Amino acid sequence: MSENIKKFMYLNRRAPYGTIYAWESLEVVLIGAAFDQDVSLAFLDDGVYQLVKGQDTSGVDMKNFSPTYQALGDYDVTKLYVEKESLEERGLTIDDLMPLTYEDEDDDWAEKDSIRLVSRAELADIMDDQDILFSF
C-alpha cells in the first residue's frame, strides 16, 4: 500500500458531548490508523473542547472518552493541529488542553508534543494540502 499513501485529515468541529460526532470521529481515526496513511487531526470551532483536560461526565451519564486521545500517539497519530483563534474565542489557552505526546521513533524515541498550535490561516493552508478531509 506504500505506493498509495494519501494525506488524511480529520476535522473536529464540535463539542465532545451533546452529539455523537466527536466520539464516532475518534472511532474512524482509530480504525484508519491501521491503513498506513499520512494522518492528521484538526480541532477547530467547538472541537477544541474535545481536548480540554479534566473532563468529568459523571453528571450526564456519558462515557468520558477523552483518555482515548492520549492513546493516539501509540497509533502513530501524532499530528494534532489546534486552531489558535478557536481557543481564544472561547477563552481557552493551550494550558487548558490535555498534554498529548508521542514517542518519535526517528529521534531515539524522544517524547514530543502531538499538539501543534496553528493560526486559522495556517490551518487553511494545511487543509488545502490534504487529499482527504473528513469533517465531523
Add this chain to the structure above:
Amino acid sequence: MKFAIQVNEGPYQHQATDSAYQFAKAALEAGHEIMRVFFYHDGVNNGTNLTTPPQDDRNIVKRWSELAKTHSLDLVVCVAAAQRRGIVDEGEMQRNGKDAQNIADGFRISGLGQLIEAGVQSDRLVVFGD
C-alpha cells in the same frame, strides 16, 4: 472520475442524504463512477427497510435501493454506528441475539475500514453532512 460518498445524517431529518443521492445520480448520469456510498452516524438510518414515508413524499430508502440495483452501487452501512441505532442484517441478528432484521435491499453492513479504503481508492471522497 472515481467518487466515494459519505453520508453522515439521517433521512428526512436532514437534507444531506437527499443531496448525496442527487449528487450520486448526477455523477452516474454524467458517466462517472461511484465506487462506494458509506453511511455513518445517523446516516445508517438510510438503510432500514422499515421506513414508511407518506405516499406523497419521496421514499429515500427505496430510492437508494433502486439506484443501487440500476448501477450496481456498493451501499455500505457502518456496523458500529448501525449497532447503536438498530440497523440489523441477517448476520448481525444472529450475532447479537436479535429476533428481527431490517437492512434494506442493496445495502450491506460492514466496518469503518470500508470508509478508509474508499478514501484511498477513489479520486474524490465527498462528504455530505452537517
